[in-house]
Amino acid sequence: MERITATYLIETPYSPEAAAAVLAGEQSSGTFVAVPGETDELKQRFAARVEQVTPLGVSTEPAIPGAVSASGTYQQALVQVSWSIENFGYNLPVLLSTLQGNLYELRQFTGLKLLDIDFPDSFAAHYQGPAFGIEGCRRLTNVFGRPLTGTIIKPSVGLTPEHTAGLVKTLAEAGIDFVKDDELMGSTANSPFAERVDAIMDVINRHADKTGKKVMYAFNISAELDDMQRNYEKVVQSGGTCAMISLNSVGMAAMKKIGDNRALAIHGHRNGWGMLTRHPLLGIAFPAYQKLWRLAGVDQIHVNGIQNKFWESDDSVVQSIEACLTPMFGGYSVLPVVSSGQWGGQAPETYRRTQTVDLLYMAGGGILAHPWGPAAGVTALQQAWKAAVDGLTVEEAAVAYPEFGQSVEKFGKK
Amino acid sequence: MERITATYLIETPYSPEAAAAVLAGEQSSGTFVAVPGETDELKQRFAARVEQVTPLGVSTEPAIPGAVSASGTYQQALVQVSWSIENFGYNLPVLLSTLQGNLYELRQFTGLKLLDIDFPDSFAAHYQGPAFGIEGCRRLTNVFGRPLTGTIIKPSVGLTPEHTAGLVKTLAEAGIDFVKDDELMGSTANSPFAERVDAIMDVINRHADKTGKKVMYAFNISAELDDMQRNYEKVVQSGGTCAMISLNSVGMAAMKKIGDNRALAIHGHRNGWGMLTRHPLLGIAFPAYQKLWRLAGVDQIHVNGIQNKFWESDDSVVQSIEACLTPMFGGYSVLPVVSSGQWGGQAPETYRRTQTVDLLYMAGGGILAHPWGPAAGVTALQQAWKAAVDGLTVEEAAVAYPEFGQSVEKFGKK
Numbered sequence: 001m002e003r004i005t006a007t008y009l010i011e012t013p014y015s016p017e018a019a020a021a022v023l024a025g026e027q028s029s030g031t032f033v034a035v036p037g038e039t040d041e042l043k044q045r046f047a048a049r050v051e052q053v054t055p056l057g058v059s060t061e062p063a064i065p066g067a068v069s070a071s072g073t074y075q076q077a078l079v080q081v082s083w084s085i086e087n088f089g090y091n092l093p094v095l096l097s098t099l100q101g102n103l104y105e106l107r108q109f110t111g112l113k114l115l116d117i118d119f120p121d122s123f124a125a126h127y128q129g130p131a132f133g134i135e136g137c138r139r140l141t142n143v144f145g146r147p148l149t150g151t152i153i154k155p156s157v158g159l160t161p162e163h164t165a166g167l168v169k170t171l172a173e174a175g176i177d178f179v180k181d182d183e184l185m186g187s188t189a190n191s192p193f194a195e196r197v198d199a200i201m202d203v204i205n206r207h208a209d210k211t212g213k214k215v216m217y218a219f220n221i222s223a224e225l226d227d228m229q230r231n232y233e234k235v236v237q238s239g240g241t242c243a244m245i246s247l248n249s250v251g252m253a254a255m256k257k258i259g260d261n262r263a264l265a266i267h268g269h270r271n272g273w274g275m276l277t278r279h280p281l282l283g284i285a286f287p288a289y290q291k292l293w294r295l296a297g298v299d300q301i302h303v304n305g306i307q308n309k310f311w312e313s314d315d316s317v318v319q320s321i322e323a324c325l326t327p328m329f330g331g332y333s334v335l336p337v338v339s340s341g342q343w344g345g346q347a348p349e350t351y352r353r354t355q356t357v358d359l360l361y362m363a364g365g366g367i368l369a370h371p372w373g374p375a376a377g378v379t380a381l382q383q384a385w386k387a388a389v390d391g392l393t394v395e396e397a398a399v400a401y402p403e404f405g406q407s408v409e410k411f412g413k414k
Numbered sequence: 415m416e417r418i419t420a421t422y423l424i425e426t427p428y429s430p431e432a433a434a435a436v437l438a439g440e441q442s443s444g445t446f447v448a449v450p451g452e453t454d455e456l457k458q459r460f461a462a463r464v465e466q467v468t469p470l471g472v473s474t475e476p477a478i479p480g481a482v483s484a485s486g487t488y489q490q491a492l493v494q495v496s497w498s499i500e501n502f503g504y505n506l507p508v509l510l511s512t513l514q515g516n517l518y519e520l521r522q523f524t525g526l527k528l529l530d531i532d533f534p535d536s537f538a539a540h541y542q543g544p545a546f547g548i549e550g551c552r553r554l555t556n557v558f559g560r561p562l563t564g565t566i567i568k569p570s571v572g573l574t575p576e577h578t579a580g581l582v583k584t585l586a587e588a589g590i591d592f593v594k595d596d597e598l599m600g601s602t603a604n605s606p607f608a609e610r611v612d613a614i615m616d617v618i619n620r621h622a623d624k625t626g627k628k629v630m631y632a633f634n635i636s637a638e639l640d641d642m643q644r645n646y647e648k649v650v651q652s653g654g655t656c657a658m659i660s661l662n663s664v665g666m667a668a669m670k671k672i673g674d675n676r677a678l679a680i681h682g683h684r685n686g687w688g689m690l691t692r693h694p695l696l697g698i699a700f701p702a703y704q705k706l707w708r709l710a711g712v713d714q715i716h717v718n719g720i721q722n723k724f725w726e727s728d729d730s731v732v733q734s735i736e737a738c739l740t741p742m743f744g745g746y747s748v749l750p751v752v753s754s755g756q757w758g759g760q761a762p763e764t765y766r767r768t769q770t771v772d773l774l775y776m777a778g779g780g781i782l783a784h785p786w787g788p789a790a791g792v793t794a795l796q797q798a799w800k801a802a803v804d805g806l807t808v809e810e811a812a813v814a815y816p817e818f819g820q821s822v823e824k825f826g827k828k
Contacts, residue, residue: 027598029569046572046602064692066725086603087571093636094600096663097685101597104688105724105754112688155443157501158460183515184441186508188460189500222507225639225671249510251665257639271511274518274526275697276689278478282696283689310519311480340519 002120003082005051006099006288011062011111011281013069016053016077019108024048024081027103046087051080062110063281074110076281090126092252092296100284111281114288123295124329130299131262133333134358137299140241140265141177141216146389147359148216149381150178151367152339157184161191161199167368168200172207172215174367174374178360180218183246183271187223194234201238218244218267218300225254236263242300247293248272259297267337268298278311286316287323294328300335300360306350309341318353325356335360342366343411344384344404348397351388361385371406380404416534417496419465420513420702425476425525425695427483430467430491433522438462438495441517460501465494476524477695488524490695504540506666506710514698525695528702537709538743544713545676547747548772551713554655554679555591555630560803561773562630563795564592565781566753571598575605575613581782582614586621586629588781588788592774594632597660597685601637608648615652632658632681632714639668650677656714661707662686673711681751682712692725700730701737708742714749714774720764723755732767739770749774756780757825758798758818762811765802775799785820794818 012019028048056076062069088094100114130136138144151171153164171179187193200217208214221231221243228250232243244267245255259266276283290301303320304312317338324336338350338359343366351357363381370377380403387397387404398408426433442462470490476483502508514528544550552558565585567578585593601607614631622628635645635657642664646657658681659669673680690697704715717734718726731752738750752764752773757780765771777795784791794817801811801818812822 029572042572042604043569045604046569065694087598088600088602091600091637091641093638093642093660093663093665094598094634097597097636097660097683100689101660101663101685102688102724104686104692105718105726106688107723107725155457155460158443158456183511184501184508186502186505188502190456190459220508222511223505223667224507225667227505228507228667246507246511246515249507249515250667251507251669253637253639253642253664254667254671255665257668269511271515272518274516274520275514278518279693279696280479282693304519309521310516311521312519 002085002122004085004095004120005080005082005118006114007116008079008081009076009111009113009115009281010079010109011059011074011076012109013062013067013074014108016055016075016079017050020050020053020079020081022106022108023079023103024050026106027098027101028083028087045084049082051082054078064110064279066110067107076111085120085122090123092256092292096252096292113281114284116285116287117291119291119295121329127295128262128297129294129328129332130297130334131259132265132299133331134335135333137216137265137335137360140214142213143177145357146382146385147357147361148177149378150180150360150362151176152180152182152362152364153185154182154364156182157188159191161196164191164196165199165203168215168217169203169207170374171367172203175378176215176367178216178218180244180267181220183220183222183244183269185220193219193231197234197238197240201240205239214241216242216265218242220244220246221258222246222250225257228254228258232258232261232264241265242267244269246271247298248276252292252296255293255298256296262297265299266297268293268301270302274311286320290320290323290334291328294332294334298334300337303336303338305338305340305342306346306353307341314353321354321356321359325358338362344381344407345394345412347384347388348392348394351385357385357389366407366411369410370403371410372403376403376406380407416499416536418499418509418534419494419496419532420528421530422493422495423490423525423527423529423695424493424523425473425488425490426523427476427481427488428522430469430489430493431464434464434467434493434495436520436522437493437517438464440520441512441515442497442501459498463496465496468492478524478693480524481521490525499534499536504537506670506706510666510706527695528698530699530701531705533705533709535743541709542676542711543708543742543746544711544748545673546679546713547745548749549747551630551679551749551774554628556627557591559771560796560799561771561775562591563792564594564774564776565590566594566596566776566778567599568596568778570596571602573605575610578605578610579613579617582629582631583617583621584788585781586617589792590629590781592630592632594658594681595634597634597636597658597683599634607633607645611648611652611654615654619653628655630656630679632656634658634660635672636660636664639671642668642672646672646675646678655679656681658683660685661712662690666706666710669707669712670710676711679713680711682707682715684716688725700734704734704737704748705742708746708748712748714751717750717752719752719754719756720760720767721755728767735768735770735773739772752776758795758821759808759826761798761802762806762808765799771799771803780821780825783824784817785824786817790817790820794821
């Protein structure tokens with residue numbers, strides 16, 4: 001019978017083997033008092049199995065509150081645990097409860113992070129995964145051989161549909177590939193969702209009629225379920241190509257339900273993610289996280305950016321991009337969304353470390369605040385990426401490309 | 415215009431006022447470069463507002479990775495921030511993205527925990543809240559003046575419907591009020607959901623016909639949305655009174671959708687909660703968390719238990735029970751579910767600290783492993799609670815009540 005294997009980084013005041021056994025017991029049928037009807041055969045069939053324990057370093061301080069070590073030391077380790085898929089079948093919420101449920105309550109751990117998950121092949125047969133993925137998003141935007149260039153409407157909240165549509169017109173004429181709502185912008189008092197879609201898609205459809213290029217706009221459809229389905233349909237009917245969902249806020253069951261429509265590329269926003277990952281020994285790491293959302297049908301997912309304005313390290317961002325670009329079941333491709341403080345100057349380093357242009361590269365001020373105007377801003381981003389692929393440094397690129405040179409003048413001198 | 419106010423515990427290498435201003439800016443329209451159309455009036459209307467900053471202690475180590483302090487100190491503080499409801503209307507996912515979204519990414523914080531949320535009255539008009547609450551759950555089980563007594567089917571996973579139904583029969587005859595599936599038990603290879611409902615409800619309905627007492631069984635309906643709706647309807651059609659949902663695994667939008675059916679009491683399981691709260695300076699605290707789920711229609715929610723087997727302190731458990739019992743909009747009552755290592759011996763301390771019997775008190779081995787059998791186990795739990803309310807100690811109760819005395823002999827000597 002197929003099994004799912006999860007890898008955890010743990011810290012424990014006990015032996016890692018003993019702590020892993022508690023985890024496996026708590027998360028299956030293993031450690032309980034025998035009751036009538038619980039045969040050895042049933043135990044064998046449904047018990048979680050500790051597959052491997054690899055000791056790492058030792059700490060003298062517990063990372064998070066838990067049992068106190070008698071010896072004063074806390075052992076870190078990598079632990080692999082597997083479950084038969086007979087335990088949950090194809091049910092993502094129960095899978096989540098199994099892999100990231102009550103185990104976080106166990107006092108035997110003073111650190112617990114879910115690092116990765118290996119799914120058996122039958123999951124590929126059951127779950128269709130991303131409806132568009134990287135190739136589909138390229139097809140929808142007609143962008144090949146370079147990153148998709150995108151931006152976010154700012155201010156996040158407060159603009160009317162007309163003002164937003166005006167900005168989109170400017171951006172479309174500047175040659176942008178992708179624009180998105182902020183995650184705070186659902187349906188505000190002065191920008192009801194449907195009116196915003198009408199105003200923006202009018203601009204985008206006219207621009208497409210005239211130029212053949214349809215800008216992908218990620219409307220934030222996140223809402224309670226019936227509203228979210230209505231929002232999704234509104235985007236489809238208006239000729240839109242993309243819907244944004246705040247994954248953590250909406251949740252797995254509703255994301256999967258909306259994704260099953262498979263008519264729009266799903267822009268997966270991970271806001272709230274810091275809560276789940278920011279502590280090095282608590283929560284879930286991005287390689288595990290993004291696999292779960294690929295199963296649910298997410299086509300694009302945020303990975304932060306090199307030299308971002310947030311807390312995350314460049315190493316972590318690179319690991320996240322690599323996780324997205326690693327095929328799942330030989331495909332299931334998901335487009336990494338690079339954003340946060342990006343203006344093009346990070347392109348050489350991003351390319352040097354990831355060797356890919358399969359990105360949606362988002363810049364805010366780098367486009368709208370470009371000294372020569374938004375069209376030059378978009379051009380500068382594309383120049384930055386061409387230079388990056390050609391192996392130029394930021395300084396060399398600034399000399400070679402005038403628009404990008406202006407960006408360096410304005411955004412690169414801090 | 416009505417505002418929502420959130421209270422955060424923060425830690426920052428900067429001044430708390432400056433860090434709070436960054437939070438308010440990031441989570442609304444405040445801090446961005448002015449664009450055409452962003453008038454002062456719009457800013458005023460949609461900007462988040464820092465209402466209060468109360469400095470607390472200072473640390474010399476950052477609680478979580480973030481910006482490094484030049485002075486070597488990290489200031490902790492309570493911060494209140496408010497938003498106009500015009501920013502999101504009545505949309506729980508966008509509300510979550512606002513209150514617990516990208517703010518966790520901010521490097522200006524080396525600690526950030528959402529402690530509490532104040533909702534304006536119009537939320538009560540828009541959200542119906544728990545369909546049953548404490549009074550409704552008492553009515554459904556015909557239990558008044560004492561805690562509901564419950565237990566969990568063990569082993570968590572592996573039993574067939576027949577074996578599970580056999581256990582339920584034993585428990586029903588023992589006088590139990592409530593039984594639940596484990597959160598790991600959705601629909602397994604040897605216990606498909608519908609078959610389990612049929613087998614269990616046959617036992618429960620027969621017992622109710624004979625005795626007039628209908629045991630409340632919380633079937634774990636957690637699943638992808640269509641399956642979850644089908645599971646819910648199956649429970650309704652079979653005469654069941656309760657559905658269990660793993661809140662974090664299913665997510666807000668799907669929980670709200672299922673809750674809107676309002677035909678079954680919703681047993682809210684918080685597995686995965688440790689990930690969100692276990693670090694003292696990261697995530698969300700229970701008083702905030704339970705309010706969000708009350709809005710979504712949860713009738714019962716887990717609070718762990720005094721002297722539990724997990725990591726959580728008694729103080730934290732008491733605070734959680736108090737949070738549940740604090741009226742929201744003058745009502746919206748939710749039943750606290752006390753579980754984890756409970757056998758009745760914790761009843762006096764639980765009552766002493768909370769002064770309430772409005773609890774669902776869950777015991778495992780304390781019932782099924784009682785030396786005189788399950789009926790004596792249920793009796794012992796009820797005796798423990800009568801003794802607790804009468805002000806007896808565990809020792810006094812053990813003398814006064816033979817069945818509870820046996821429990822103390824077996825479970826209390828460690």
